Amino acid sequence: MELNLQGQQIAVIGCASGIGRAIAEAFLAEGCEVAGFDRLADAPFITAGDVADPAALRAFMQGLPRLDHLVYAVGVGSGLTGFPYWNVPAERWSAVLEINLIAAVRAMELAGPRLAAQGSGSILLISSVAGQIGSPTDPPYSASKAALINFMQCAARDLGPHGVRVNALAPGMVDTPLNRRIWAASQQGLPSPQQQSFEDWAGAKIKRIAPLGRWQEASEMAAMACFLASEHARNITGQTLNIDGGQVMH
Numbered sequence: 136m137e138l139n140l141q142g143q144q145i146a147v148i149g150c151a152s153g154i155g156r157a158i159a160e161a162f163l164a165e166g167c168e169v170a171g172f173d174r175l176a177d178a179p180f181i182t183a184g185d186v187a188d189p190a191a192l193r194a195f196m197q198g199l200p201r202l203d204h205l206v207y208a209v210g211v212g213s214g215l216t217g218f219p220y221w222n223v224p225a226e227r228w229s230a231v232l233e234i235n236l237i238a239a240v241r242a243m244e245l246a247g248p249r250l251a252a253q254g255s256g257s258i259l260l261i262s263s264v265a266g267q268i269g270s271p272t273d274p275p276y277s278a279s280k281a282a283l284i285n286f287m288q289c290a291a292r293d294l295g296p297h298g299v300r301v302n303a304l305a306p307g308m309v310d311t312p313l314n315r316r317i318w319a320a321s322q323q324g325l326p327s328p329q330q331q332s333f334e335d336w337a338g339a340k341i342k343r344i345a346p347l348g349r350w351q352e353a354s355e356m357a358a359m360a361c362f363l364a365s366e367h368a369r370n371i372t373g374q375t376l377n378i379d380g381g382q383v384m385h
């Protein structure tokens with residue numbers, strides 16, 4: 136299938152590693168121009184900056200000469216394991232909400248009116264299965280991802296009449312640095328006989344939670360991101376696409 140994305144301008148926020156990196160590279164391979172923003176600028180197309188710094192994020196967004204599609208892929212956890220939820224004190228929530236949700240709102244405050252004025256384009260927010268199911272892994276992470284889905288739906292209603300689509304991706308388990316941090320947090324405080332290697336922990340977890348029983352790959356998220364930006368997806372807005380081996384079925 137031809138996606139016909141050549142020459143389109145994509146902004147990918149959170150693209151130095153993992154899913155955001157795969158998405159940026161997939162758009163580059165489609166012949167798009169990609170402008171990235173990340174704490175780590177390890178490629179020529181990435182501007183270094185922290186999404187928790189509103190001025191830096193605003194300067195990046197306002198400095199884009201053109202914008203056709205925005206992808207917000209930054210996501211962080213609290214670094215604690217929420218079994219039960221009071222293991223993550225309320226004081227630890229605001230940093231997670233700021234980066235996973237509020238910074239996405241800031242980027243969209245600039246992208247939305249701009250895309251609406253040009254009457255075309257799309258926005259993709261990277262949420263998580265944790266935002267669909269109230270995952271106990273990390274409650275502030277889970278709640279921030281649920282809020283991102285809800286905000287995506289608000290934005291899809293506002294921007295739809297202007298010809299702009301807004302969707303979310305909910306990845307399952309993708310082997311990225313983020314998932315390794317979740318494993319590290321899960322092992323903290325366990326007596327050594329109960330500790331598991333990342334491979335054992337992840338292998339058992341994926342078989343337990345997903346009918347297809349296998350890991351998701353960042354390239355699968357990237358393929359969906361490119362499809363959603365294309366004309367083939369012109370009637371898809373306000374949707375959360377679960378790419379998770381069947382873990383979530385709604």
Ligand SMILES: NC(=O)c1ccc[n+]([C@@H]2O[C@H](COP(=O)([O-])OP(=O)(O)OC[C@H]3O[C@@H](n4cnc5c(N)ncnc54)[C@H](O)[C@@H]3O)[C@@H](O)[C@H]2O)c1
Pocket residue numbers: 149150151152153154155172173174175184185186187208209210211234261262263264305306307308309310311312313314
């Ligand atoms: N890996 C998974 O299994 C999984 C599952 C579901 C959802 N997700 C979501 O996918 C997205 C990408 O996650 P990933 O697994 O690729 O993680 P990752 O840690 O590999 O990548 C996150 C990127 O965001 C950047 N970043 C983090 N904080 C930042 C900040 N304050 N300012 C600027 N850049 C910042 C990092 O430098 C990194 O390049 C996240 O939103 C995450 O919540 C991941």
